[in-house]
Amino acid sequence: MFNKILIANRGEIAIRVMRACRELGISTVAVYSEADKNALFAKYADEAVFVGPSPSRQSYLKIDNIIKAAMETGAEAIHPGYGFLSENTHFASACEENGIVFIGPPSHAIDAMGSKITARQTMKKAGVPIVPGIEEGVSDPDEATEIAENIGYPIILKPAAGGGGIGMKIVQSREELQPALASAQSIARSAFGDETIYIEKYLTEPRHIEFQILADKSGNTIYVSDRECSIQRRHQKLIEESPSPVMTPELRERMGSIAVQAAKAIGYVSAGTVEFMYSKGDFYFLEMNTRLQVEHPITEMVTGVDLAKEQIMIASGEPLNYSQNDMTIRGWAIECRINAEDPLNDFIPSPGRISRYRSPGGPGIRVDSGVYNGYVIPPFYDSLISKLVAHGKDRTEAIARMERALFEYIIVGVHTNLVFHKAVMRNARFRSGDINTNFIKEENILEKVKEVAKEDYEKGKSLASALGADTRKVAAISAAVGTYMTQPKANGKV
């Protein structure tokens, strides 16, 4: 086992990995940028090395600086977290060349899944069902029109090098295709430096269902749990749950075995996720993420497996602690991504000082966060404040616990999407489990968010006036009941 690990990431995921290290008795090295010199993760680590100015390109993405920090501190391995360098083969190779273990898959496995086109080709060959469409890039508009006609509208254009839902275009008819292709190419060129676009059938009312897998260096590969991530805005996940409401033991075994088959086809080692689109009883491979994912805690809650620890142990050459038969699902877990953003104003990011912070607790609640009271959220990175996870004996109890935790959560000073999550938890269709990736639009959730925010605000106001509260109390009370009005006015009114 390693003695010292460097964590090449920031925020909640850096802390998540350091917690695993601490439990395993491994020392930790943080790397931090100018903007993160007061961040919790840099304080939490045993050692912290400054790696550059605030923009990620000059710090968290600077391979040389990170390798140098590892060499200087004597770290034997690097955990990349998610995002940043986690799926960068140059980085994985740089680690290898310098005798440092990269805690993740071998670089050939990252490469195999790096391009969505290559991944589709490989998966098709391995007998894994893929979303209908093509397995090569298309740049000629006439050719694209012909292909789209063959597949049948609606179709979706996707950048081969894509991620984060960037550059994807849904096309409903022939007339829309050419401008959509030009726009997708231009977004792909500027976001990924590669304008290759390919075409898939756009599935209507699909569910996003993914499988967590673990694979060790001795060839043992298992699926851990399924997760449903259909509550999305602009193709980005906001709420995830495990298991999926449509899952049955038979379907889990079928999809899970295919996920294992996908991983084995590319010689995968480490923790990884195979994503599927599920539609009307059929499922299709979407992509594989070759890293620990944001939503990994819900799998940990329902299976009891510590994925971060397993990942570290696998990297050090140890065999898996579990076999497929050990994987049983206990209860239900839901995760809400709590972001510093304004759901009443097109979800624009809301960086700034958290003037008051109290996270929820009690039975079944887990909060993975990287913030504290008085912490200033920098504008340079993602807007994730925390991941709020609720675990219950069944889905009903998990939802009730999530609602209770959202009620307890106090975050003052920045706008948050707490109210968005409250609106979803209250929604009758969400509660019934009848969800798909269009849920937020179909249920007009953004209108509901306004109603919940107004209700919270009125509650806060009446509570405050009943107590004859002053400015500080008004702020605290309104925040305690979850109002989006987080900034008290000088006259004490909210």
Ligand code: ADP
């Ligand atoms: P990215 O890598 O950019 O996140 P993905 O391919 O993983 O893109 O897709 C993200 C989301 O986009 C999916 O979860 C789903 O909501 C939607 N999506 C992607 N492909 C399709 C498709 N063929 N049909 C319907 N929805 C899709």
